[in-house]
Amino acid sequence: KAGVTQTPRYLIKTRGQQVTLSCSPISGHRSVSWYQQTPGQGLQFLFEYFSETQRNKGNFPGRFSGRQFSNSRSEMNVSTLELGDSALYLCASSPTSGGASTGELFFGEGSRLTVL
Amino acid sequence: KQEVTQIPAALSVPEGENLVLNCSFTDSAIYNLQWFRQDPGKGLTSLLLIQSSQREQTSGRLNASLDKSSGRSTLYIAASQPGDSATYLCAVPSGSARQLTFGSGTQLTVLP
Numbered sequence: 001k002a003g004v005t006q007t008p009r010y011l012i013k014t015r016g017q018q019v020t021l022s023c024s025p026i027s028g029h030r031s032v033s034w035y036q037q038t039p040g041q042g043l044q045f046l047f048e049y050f051s052e053t054q055r056n057k058g059n060f061p062g063r064f065s066g067r068q069f070s071n072s073r074s075e076m077n078v079s080t081l082e083l084g085d086s087a088l089y090l091c092a093s094s095p096t097s098g099g100a101s102t103g104e105l106f107f108g109e110g111s112r113l114t115v116l
Numbered sequence: 117k118q119e120v121t122q123i124p125a126a127l128s129v130p131e132g133e134n135l136v137l138n139c140s141f142t143d144s145a146i147y148n149l150q151w152f153r154q155d156p157g158k159g160l161t162s163l164l165l166i167q168s169s170q171r172e173q174t175s176g177r178l179n180a181s182l183d184k185s186s187g188r189s190t191l192y193i194a195a196s197q198p199g200d201s202a203t204y205l206c207a208v209p210s211g212s213a214r215q216l217t218f219g220s221g222t223q224l225t226v227l228p
Contacts, residue, residue, distance in 0.1 A: 004159075006159075031214055035216075045215050045217075048212060048214045055214075058215070088157075090159055092214070094214050103147065103167075103214075104148075105162065107152070107159040107162070109158055
């Protein structure tokens with residue numbers, strides 16, 4: 001069974017540009033959540049999607065957005081990039097059971113974004 | 117607001133030792149706790165998930181315990197190996213099951 005797939009794995013952007021990251025969850029998983037990992041702040045929750053709807057959002061500015069498609073694949077977008085957006089962006093998928101999640105998250109390898 | 121603390125921040129041990137990693141959380145109203153492993157530059161690998169109704173979970177040489185009343189969890193690694201070298205993170209849900217609050221991790225080095 002394939003794991004969570006994130007693309008691209010590495011990317012370099014300059015300040016002011018925008019970036020789109022993609023996440024394909026484990027087959028059958030309908031919940032996708034996104035996290036940002038930096039050396040200073042550690043792992044922080046960005047947002048969560050389930051059935052194409054954003055269910056929760058972390059404390060990040062509106063420049064950070066996301067969406068989920070009908071096949072459960074998800075994308076996140078960061079507009080007007082700042083130097084502080086340099087980070088490892090991790091996507092996680094979660095199984096559902098009887099309509100309720102078991103709570104276990106499975107993470108991808110991440111997309112490492114460098115903003116120059 | 118849930119806060120998660122992991123002690124120690126770093127740990128270096130010789131191969132073969134049994135070791136314990138600690139995780140504490142401030143809000144005991146959790147319904148599970150998850151332990152992860154992260155290798156440098158990589159994503160997170162789920163190690164163990166303990167539901168709030170459970171006291172411990174075991175997987176191979178790993179054993180995790182959960183004491184909700186005291187807000188603590190421990191990850192026990194038996195007979196450590198150099199391949200166990202990684203950062204170990206614990207996380208608890210805040211709000212939804214998929215909105216996790218992470219500790220800052222324990223960086224483990226097992227020396228051959």
